[in-house]
Amino acid sequence: MARFVRVRGPNGVEQGAVQDGRVVLGDAQVTPHDPETLQLPDPYELLTPLAAPEVWCAGVTYERSRDARVEESTVKDVYTMVYDAPRPELFMKDAAMRRTVSPGRPIGIRDDSRWNVPEPEIGVVIGTNARIAGYTIGNDVSSRDIEGANPLYLPQAKIYAGACSFGPAVFVPEEAPTFHLTLRVTDEWGRIVFEGESSTSTMRRSFSELVEWLLNYNPVPPGSVLLTGTGLVPPDDFTLLPGHFVEIHVPQIGTLVNPVVRASELIQKEPQQKEPQP
Numbered sequence: 001m002a003r004f005v006r007v008r009g010p011n012g013v014e015q016g017a018v019q020d021g022r023v024v025l026g027d028a029q030v031t032p033h034d035p036e037t038l039q040l041p042d043p044y045e046l047l048t049p050l051a052a053p054e055v056w057c058a059g060v061t062y063e064r065s066r067d068a069r070v071e072e073s074t075v076k077d078v079y080t081m082v083y084d085a086p087r088p089e090l091f092m093k094d095a096a097m098r099r100t101v102s103p104g105r106p107i108g109i110r111d112d113s114r115w116n117v118p119e120p121e122i123g124v125v126i127g128t129n130a131r132i133a134g135y136t137i138g139n140d141v142s143s144r145d146i147e148g149a150n151p152l153y154l155p156q157a158k159i160y161a162g163a164c165s166f167g168p169a170v171f172v173p174e175e176a177p178t179f180h181l182t183l184r185v186t187d188e189w190g191r192i193v194f195e196g197e198s199s200t201s202t203m204r205r206s207f208s209e210l211v212e213w214l215l216n217y218n219p220v221p222p223g224s225v226l227l228t229g230t231g232l233v234p235p236d237d238f239t240l241l242p243g244h245f246v247e248i249h250v251p252q253i254g255t256l257v258n259p260v261v262r263a264s265e266l267i268q269k270e271p272q273q274k275e276p277q278p
């Protein structure tokens with residue numbers, strides 16, 4: 001069993017291994033601030049464990065997620081139907097890492113939504129020949145009121161600046177594992193505003209089944225990540241707010257931490273387009 005990270009340091013961006021609580025980068029060994037978050041001292045910066053060309057998500061793969069969607073939506077049947085159907089719900093979350101942030105960096109919540117949640121999920125790293133190359137922790141940050149208003153608003157509920165993070169490491173096990181996920185959200189004073197846990201043992205579908213469906217007639221590049229759905233939904237009176245801090249812990253992988261800001265703060269202004277020349 002091994003864990004891998006990606007780091008920006010004095011030698012540029014490098015792949016590293018986590019060994020005996022240290023991050024090994026070529027000849028250098030760096031001791032993280034914390035053995036679970038793997039956040040590193042200056043001049044090193046922890047990045048997502050890979051620069052995924054695409055990030056995909058599966059939805060409604062746990063009973064808890066199905067029940068939450070039925071509850072929030074004006075169109076309830078679609079969620080029960082997809083939970084029961086052989087074909088899973090799959091959607092694209094990001095491409096070229098435009099909306100995905102590194103562990104420790106701020107995730108975004110939409111300014112035009114009043115009901116935003118973290119979705120702690122196991123991320124499968126897709127290798128060559130449809131192989132599962134490893135596992136990471138993902139956060140499929142979502143807007144429940146936008147999706148609840150109409151399922152066709154799914155892309156707006158799921159895809160925006162800072163709506164995704166994954167890391168801190170990729171875990172490569174010898175056998176397909178069961179993962180236990182713990183979510184903790186704290187406010188700006190460090191008070192716990194939500195805590196919960198879930199296990200992949202309650203998933204309705206297997207990781208390999210989801211990968212097989214995703215790759216059907218679809219040239220997803222190796223190194224892409226598939227987030228496999230959430231089994232953990234906070235109660236309906238919970239929403240993420242700027243100033244919150246999200247921690248998702250999985251014993252074999254580590255702890256993915258991200259503060260929360262408004263998505264509008266993460267939008268970088270594109271340079272002004274030049275007028276087309278006649």
Ligand code: DO4
Nearest residue numbers: 058059060061065229230
């Ligand atoms: O359409 C709903 C998506 C639900 C989801 O992202 C999940 O179950 O994780």
Ligand code: MG
Nearest residue numbers: 119140229230
């Ligand atoms: Mg999700």
